[in-house]
Amino acid sequence: MRYTTLGRTELRVSNFCLGTMTWGTQNSDAEAFQQIDYALDQGVNFLDTAEMYPTTPLSAGTSGETERIIGRWFAKTGRREEVVLATKIVGAGNRTAGRDGAPIGPATLRLALDDSLRRLGTDRVDLYQLHWPNRGSYHFRRDWTFAPEEQPRGQAEEMLAILETLGELTREGKIRAVGLSNESAWGTATYLRLAEAHGLPRIASIQNEYSLMCRSFDLDLAELCHHEDVGLLAYSPLAAGLLTGKYAGGARPAGSRATINGDLGGRISVHSEPVAEAYVAIARRHGLDPAQMALAFAAARPFMASVIIGATSMEQLRTDLGAADVTLPAEVLRDIAALRRRHPRPL
Template identity: 45%
Template sequence: MHYLTLPGTDLSVSRLCLGTMTFGEQNSEAEGHAQLDRAMAAGINFIDTAEMYPVPAKAQTQGATERIVGTWLKKQPRDKVIVATKVAGPNRGLEWMRGGPQLTRAQIVEACNASLERLQTDYLDLYQIHWPARSVPMFGETYYDPSREKPDTPTLEEQLAALGELVAAGKVRYVGVSNETPWGVSECARLARESGLPRIATIQNVFNLINRTFEAGLVETCHREQVSLLAYSPLAFGLLSGKYVGHEQAPGRMSQFPQFGIRYRKPEVNGAVAAYAELARAHGLTPAQLALAWATRRWYVASTIIGATSMAQLEENLSCQEVTLTPDLEAAVEAIHRKSPSPAM
């Protein structure tokens, strides 16, 4: 396992991070603990979760993922595990959470305290805003629409100030954002410099072979501001595993939760996925190995968040570390990308 110290922090994170959003829905506590144990044995020291998990989010299961991680975490040497979680923002149909999540100071503090309790820890290594409070295109949306803005939305300055209080209190070590835009990252960086607010260390955004929008503007912004990318959905809800090619109803998240995966149901996606799967097999790889090896080896990806619902899937995902991407294979990936650039954006 390779490790990277995130710029501006003392967090040395494994280049693979274990995502846990299936724990409490598709995976039981015992299965979650088994995945965590296997990940640690493989050298993964970085665990990602969120207050709203598991997904799809439901009132009756909300927080279950953090509780499962917490019952495992309390048995581990705390300083050997880097724990990241996220506070939910507004406008995602979560009215049952805190009366409707808002990224106000009071709600951020309340959410953090609740996550600490569920995770059975005194501090979080990384606390992230799950998505912006303002209206931006995300989760499969494409265009920014200023008419959707709401005047009472907490500003980034207010949100960073609340996160700063948590840092000062010793409850959070570093802060980050997720599903953010180039403007959001730049504004956070400006506020940190000019107002003495905490600097965002990370951005957790979607990044995979069929959605490379991070490369369009965010890659330069994050490079110049030294904000590290934690790439999520590297297998695009399992599509890039190739299991749905010719088998639309194969068992998995896309078939089990069709509304949840609608962001990937776009006209050119299936053709691109089939092309990447064919390329992988021609080079003696599984489609998942190719997709993960490619994502983990981008110079701008600090850590790639992998998830699984079975140990077999986890083993396959871990095996991406052993893959060698030859120049010919890299060129073939780019050729497919040029024919179908980011069809899931």
């Protein structure tokens, strides 16, 4: 397992991060505990969660249960100090967290963080992330209708108030570093500029979707993050399972995410499924496990801080973490590049 310093912080995180969004619906406490124990034994030191988890399915009735499960694991094992713990506050419009869809701001930050700390059974969060910007986001297939010209002016003033509160919470010892999620290059750059100008916490990471089939990060955001030392935390590196091959030919295995969340957040379509099967075919042709090929590709990207993996079974988790030992040869990378050239934007 390789480790990376997160942004310009003192946090060292493993190249793979254990995602948790199925814990509390698809996975029980015992299954989640087994996953954490195994991941730590393999060198993973990074856990990512959110106040709205689990999401399979998303429900106000289960919101926060994933954090409670992690808190129960801390209480049972006493291993809090072995984990770099990341969680998130929901953005405007989400009502599962019990704040009636209120936007992120000074009051909601304090309320949400205190609630997360209580559920997690800890006095601090190592990385506190804004789950999506109040102004909206082009992620989750919203890029087809994204209209930045409709955003109200004054975004920087709102973002400054958020950073000021994060600065207070940092000084109070409740958080160690701050990160973004589902953000754009403009949003990230604005937070960085405001932090430098006002002596406030610097953005350490950005958690955006990244996979063989979703590579918009390779452009402006990759350039920004290279020059500003902001690491990517990649979610959905397997395109929600499409890149494992388990949905090939229209298959929908019992209990899989596609049987719960339908089209996998817009990822399943007549455009995407043939491309996913073509990536799986590349892996098979070179004697590779498809999931491991996809994860190894993401982990090797120069801007990658950590790849977030999620599993509902120990078999899946063992396969996924096996990617830490995989280095893709040049001929595989050439085949991947050729397929991307033919299908640059399948999702």
